Amino acid sequence: MDKVSIVKTLNYDMAEVERGVRAAVDLAGGMAAFVKPGQLVLVKPNMLESGHRDFLVTTHPEVVRAVLRLVKEAGGMPLVGDSPAFESTQKVAEKTGIMAVCREEGARLVSFDETCRVSYAAGKMAQGFSLAKACVEVDVVVSVAKMKTHSLTGITGAVKNLFGAVVGGEKAQYHLRMQKHADFAAWLVDLAECLRPALSIIDGVRAMEGQGPRNGAAYEAGVVLAGANPFAVDAAMGRLMGFAGGRLPVELEAVRRGLVNLERLKLVGDGRDLAFGFVPPHTYENLEEVVPSWLAAAARRELTAWPVVDAAKCIRCGRCVAHCPPHAMSIREKVLIDQARCIRCYCCQELCPADAVQLKKGRLLRLWQSWKKWRGR
Numbered sequence: 001m002d003k004v005s006i007v008k009t010l011n012y013d014m015a016e017v018e019r020g021v022r023a024a025v026d027l028a029g030g031m032a033a034f035v036k037p038g039q040l041v042l043v044k045p046n047m048l049e050s051g052h053r054d055f056l057v058t059t060h061p062e063v064v065r066a067v068l069r070l071v072k073e074a075g076g077m078p079l080v081g082d083s084p085a086f087e088s089t090q091k092v093a094e095k096t097g098i099m100a101v102c103r104e105e106g107a108r109l110v111s112f113d114e115t116c117r118v119s120y121a122a123g124k125m126a127q128g129f130s131l132a133k134a135c136v137e138v139d140v141v142v143s144v145a146k147m148k149t150h151s152l153t154g155i156t157g158a159v160k161n162l163f164g165a166v167v168g169g170e171k172a173q174y175h176l177r178m179q180k181h182a183d184f185a186a187w188l189v190d191l192a193e194c195l196r197p198a199l200s201i202i203d204g205v206r207a208m209e210g211q212g213p214r215n216g217a218a219y220e221a222g223v224v225l226a227g228a229n230p231f232a233v234d235a236a237m238g239r240l241m242g243f244a245g246g247r248l249p250v251e252l253e254a255v256r257r258g259l260v261n262l263e264r265l266k267l268v269g270d271g272r273d274l275a276f277g278f279v280p281p282h283t284y285e286n287l288e289e290v291v292p293s294w295l296a297a298a299a300r301r302e303l304t305a306w307p308v309v310d311a312a313k314c315i316r317c318g319r320c321v322a323h324c325p326p327h328a329m330s331i332r333e334k335v336l337i338d339q340a341r342c343i344r345c346y347c348c349q350e351l352c353p354a355d356a357v358q359l360k361k362g363r364l365l366r367l368w369q370s371w372k373k374w375r376g377r
Helices: 014-027 061-073 089-096 098-105 160-165 170-177 181-195 230-241 249-256 293-298 347-351 363-375
Strands: 002-008 040-045 077-082 108-111 115-119 128-132 140-150 154-156 199-209 217-219 223-227 265-268 305-309 329-331 335-337 357-361
Touching: 002 014, 002 230, 014 061, 014 199, 014 223, 040 061, 040 160, 061 077, 061 098, 061 140, 061 199, 077 089, 077 098, 089 098, 089 108, 098 108, 128 160, 128 181, 140 160, 140 230, 154 160, 154 230, 160 181, 170 181, 181 230, 181 249, 199 230, 223 230, 230 249, 230 265, 305 335, 347 357
Parallel strands: 002 265, 040 077, 040 140, 077 108, 140 199
Antiparallel strands: 002 223, 115 128, 140 154, 199 217, 199 223, 305 357, 329 335
């Protein structure tokens, strides 16, 4: 039975966050159950980028502080690190306040610059990974993620947070190799099994709904989650957000492999009975997984959601062009997308600072979702 704690944490005041994180971790077994004296511990927050407002995108620095204090109390030696989407670790840490917390708490900030090859023979989609050395050389990994929706995976939490162990531009190569949602989800499960975080904590004090992980809207959830099994923590988070029915790609793959039993989740804490209604991203479902491969190849645009650029919003910063894995985007008088080359990874939508990339559902996908909604009435 997988235990996940859900503790009400109403704001980002230092004392309130420390109380909430401590309570959540204690209910999950206590930090001493996960960290032994003298161990080197990587605290891995979500540090997607520095410029977003109101801490909807990145793990709040006070949550990081609370985790660092618990690690030190257990006798661990904490490091903090991540590989942001397009800025340096130092820049993102400085602007988000995580650098200041590291200085104040005596934790070293590490950049995910050096990589190493890690074998994982048991993988379904990958038998090895090129990962940041800092993730491999520590004794313990603690995932400190953000509660958000995600246009590709439905939600991003403890498991998706580990994608930050892949350094910089190498992330694009994995998107190119795993173009179907189900394949990418299976690859993420392999990654999580390879890294094996000892503890997963979710910052859900202020969360994001809609077209996350960057351009969604604020949702004041007021919770912190914690647990030893990252798949169980994400499953609990998904239900809390209102994603019932086994629709989440990573969750489905984890269930298939027997890594989590949804019927045997044990929720504890004063937030265990909460139920939210997050607006879902409208793009994480598609028909590519349920139709014959020949039809998927011939009618991909109609079976999925595809990106278009709102020229009135576009500021021509070039982020989308620079980070498009298949190089399907270009700038002339405006940003152009070669839909034949587009792999529907939605990196352009995720990274756009002006929310100018909109995701449009194909006609067959719209009809299918309308039918499902009608059938469920």
